[in-house]
Amino acid sequence: MAKVTLFEVAKLANVHPSTASRALSPTISREVSEATRLKVLEAATALGYRPNVVARGLRQGRTGTIGVVITDFEHLYNAPVLRGVEVSLEEAGLMPLVAETHDSSKRLERALDHLVGRRADAIIVTAARFGDEPAITKAAQFLPVILAVRTLPGTRLPTVAHDDFEGGLLAARHLVSLGHRRVAEIGGARDVSSFVQRRAGFRAGLKEAGIVELRSEGAARVPGIEEGYRLACELVEEAAELPTAVFAHNDLLAAGAIDAFAEAGLRCPDDISIVGYDDMVLADHLSPPLTTIRLPSFHLGRLAAELALSLLDKPGTPAPRVALPPELVVRRSTAPVRTVEARVG
Amino acid sequence: MAKVTLFEVAKLANVHPSTASRALSPTISREVSEATRLKVLEAATALGYRPNVVARGLRQGRTGTIGVVITDFEHLYNAPVLRGVEVSLEEAGLMPLVAETHDSSKRLERALDHLVGRRADAIIVTAARFGDEPAITKAAQFLPVILAVRTLPGTRLPTVAHDDFEGGLLAARHLVSLGHRRVAEIGGARDVSSFVQRRAGFRAGLKEAGIVELRSEGAARVPGIEEGYRLACELVEEAAELPTAVFAHNDLLAAGAIDAFAEAGLRCPDDISIVGYDDMVLADHLSPPLTTIRLPSFHLGRLAAELALSLLDKPGTPAPRVALPPELVVRRSTAPVRTVEARVG
DNA sequence: TTGTAGGCGTTATCAA
């Protein structure tokens, strides 16, 4: 475990450490004579010198590190966002420091603490719940915090999110255009902006057609396959009349719901249409291939990272709020209503 | 952006910085009188003091950070590994510093450089290709490097991998037990240990039954859906006789292959059986649900992280090589051969 | 062009 310092490089090159420092710094290396520059360079490579970014960071007040707070690596919709963040950071020579919250507020708070303590240069939070505002605001006193994917009501923090209201609207209009009038929702938690927006947009879309939804479930736990299954079971058991179409707030919920409906003898899309959300990897390979709302998540990740970087350079910048437009992708989990009765209402 | 230092806490508490440091350190806080300890604690909370982990790291020669090198966030099989790593690190108060390679050796080298420069306390590499040995060995001179998921032939580095030979064997025996004798492979790159092992295990399994595979493709690019599709197309077009079963080196390749076969008029599992690998999320929701090899990836991630942590404490520890046992999961993408001709051989 | 000195925030060591 050799650890070569600038000091040793300088000694080998027979110059003062500060000279070595200059010679190695790409920005001011020409303040040094070509001869010594080469001498130092040679010594550095000979010794296998790696500048200690930590020490440099301490000196310069920057760690070259951006905190990223996500719910969970296994949640497929995080993957493209992370990729976008990573790609943008890596171009700038920074690295992401990632923490998971498992959608728990306590963990989020701990994650923020860690990140602040580690002196991340900025933090990108994709896992915010409404109750997390105080913790996030506190962290934002120390360093720039960017809200990504999930937003906070009335926040002044810079935000890069999907336009989830629009997404919900698209879902509703699609179902309406297929003649569905008995519809329900299998949704995410009610304290998460993206789900709140999806729900609002969806209802707005129904309202345009004079429809009121039968029922709207809200996930009590992590909005994954299991929760989708559970909520769909509830729906089937408790609803006064069965819907002909369902809007699931993400593709995983949709997958779980399809299972539950199948077990109840409802086939998708013959008996029940389902719209998912995210267009995550493999959404087109499920059975049936999912009609869903596609999100520019990779792009969102890039934007969030770039925003973070720009905030480092000029801290006073007014906080932008970006909302990226979603897109409907029609596949085979939705179909026109079959029964006349449904059309009549 | 308030930044409170230990110095200011000490001043407010009317003690020397070193005393404040002691009072705040959980390990030696009882070397300090209860009175001053409380005084300092109070001052710290009053000021909202957050210890600067970077400075501490500089002093102690540890950053509390573990580098993790993966191919790509979007590759589903990385997700559970990352989760495992994160969970273990978070328990110990450390954080992962993640870099993507996109399976390119050049990027891997850059990632290692970054991580070494950032003085990660250790690095977990899950993206190794055979040609990366020099770069990885170099990094290992500076800090502990753990090989995870993918191994390196003849390496002395600590390794936590799946027993992919066994996995290939399980796949072969399963197909043989269903009566298949004309089989082929849609595999990953030939310079990646996991794929090499899967291939070797698979052939060994065939050999037991006296079978030689028709053909074995090797992915030229990232082993994802598209590559699976491409390789399966090649197989259909170029093979002298069509196989009745295929072993895909991961579930994504399998998904792509199923598409290609479907386009060629071959239905799975009626005309062709397919075994995948990984049992990634949603493997059971594909159409058809995938017969595959399940890997304890979360566990692997945990082990890798714990190994890294243990190596920090006692650097001289002999390097263990762990191989975790895979498990066959039978679903509906495999079925007995239909034709007598196939059984005869 | 190069050397000197001081400090980024902590903590380990030594002395009181």
Added chain:
DNA sequence: TTGATAACGCCTACAA
């Protein structure tokens, strides 16, 4: 039990 001091590795005024 507490205080003083130095050092972790680097960078940057400033002086020479």
